[in-house]
Structure formats: C-alpha cells, structure tokens
Amino acid sequence: MARRSRAVASSLAACASRLICLSGLLLLTQLAAGQERRRIPVRENPQEQQKQQAPVRESKAAPLPAKKLEEALRLLLQATSDSAQAPRQQRTMEIEGLIVDQTISKVGHDFYDLFYTQFEAPAGTDDYVITLLEKPSRGTATLIMVSVNESDLLEMPLQPKAEYIEAAVAEAIGTVVAFLQEASNVSRQLERGAKQPLETF
Secondary structure, eight states, rough: OOOHHHHHHHHHHHHHHHHHHHHHHHHHHHHHHHHHHHHOOOOHHHHHHHHHOOOOOOOOOOOOOHHHHHHHHHHHHHHHHHHEEEEOOOOOOOSSSSEEEEEEHHHHHHHHHHHHHHHHOOOOOOEEEEEEEEESSTOEEEEEEEEETTTTEEEEEEEHHHHHHHHHHHHHHHHHHHHHHHHHHHHEEEEEHHHHHHOOO
C-alpha cells in the first residue's frame, strides 16, 4: 500500500512538472509573438525639429512716452506711500498667558500645582509668560525663582512642608499680579502718550 501511494505521488509530481513546463512554453510563445508586433520608431525630419525648437525673436518694445512713464511712476509712489501710512497692527503672542514649569523635585512640582490652580491674571493682561524655576539648595530646601516675561521677580527658599509651600505660593502670586498690573498701566500710559500732541515751548 505504501508503494502504491508513493507511485501515485510520483506520478502526480511528474504531471505537475509537465504542466509547469507547458505553461512556461505558452508564456514564451506569447512574448515572442508580442515582439514581432512591435513597431520600430521612425525619426522625424531633423530640419523640422530644428524649426520647432528655434526660439521666436520678440520685437523690441517701444519705449513709453514721457507722460505715461511719469504717470506710472506717480501711481507707484502713491501706492507705496499709502501702504506706509496704513496703521500696522502689532503682533501678539499666539498663546497668551503661559505658566512654564521648570521645577525638578516633588516640592517644586507641588509649588507649581498650587500656583497654577490659584493664579488668576488681572483684567487686561494677556501677554505674559510666567516661569517657575527650581534650583537645588542645602539639605531638603530648594530655591524657587519666579520670573515674568524674562524679568526675575522673586527668589525664595522652599521647604517641603505644606504650610510653607502655601505661604510661598501666596507671596509669589501677589508679586506676579502686582508686576502685571504695573506693566499694564505703563503700556496704557505709553499708548495714550503717543496719541497726545507734543508740547511746544
């Protein structure tokens, strides 16, 4: 029985190999027939190609009369002066009111979390970046630095006790709010001063 199954398997394998050979021959004949049908490219007349590729000469433009030239220059100057006189809007920050956390330790992160949750910017102040920076110090204490718009406002030691952290946050918020209000007042005064006429003596 084992011999029969081997014989059947070998005859099936022989049939499969014959089918593969026949399909390969069929593909080769189709490829050969396709090559016979291929056209040989014909070159066009080289003189016609040169005529088509030669650039066409443009006629020289006649110069503008003096009156038209003067009018064109006047319009150009008027357009540039109009654009220069248009009021330019100042660009503001796309993201307003950032509080940046640059703390390292858990105490610093606790300080940042309390500051972030309790801080409310004064009305009319939108353009600010508050940076909370932590530096290591002796023992378990750390130094917290608070800066607004790259101006250092406050540097204080911070201990890892909840009462000290809350007191430090209250002091930092008070200092930042006072700075932002003062900056807002100064900018308003400068804007009003630019609109008032200059005094003559």
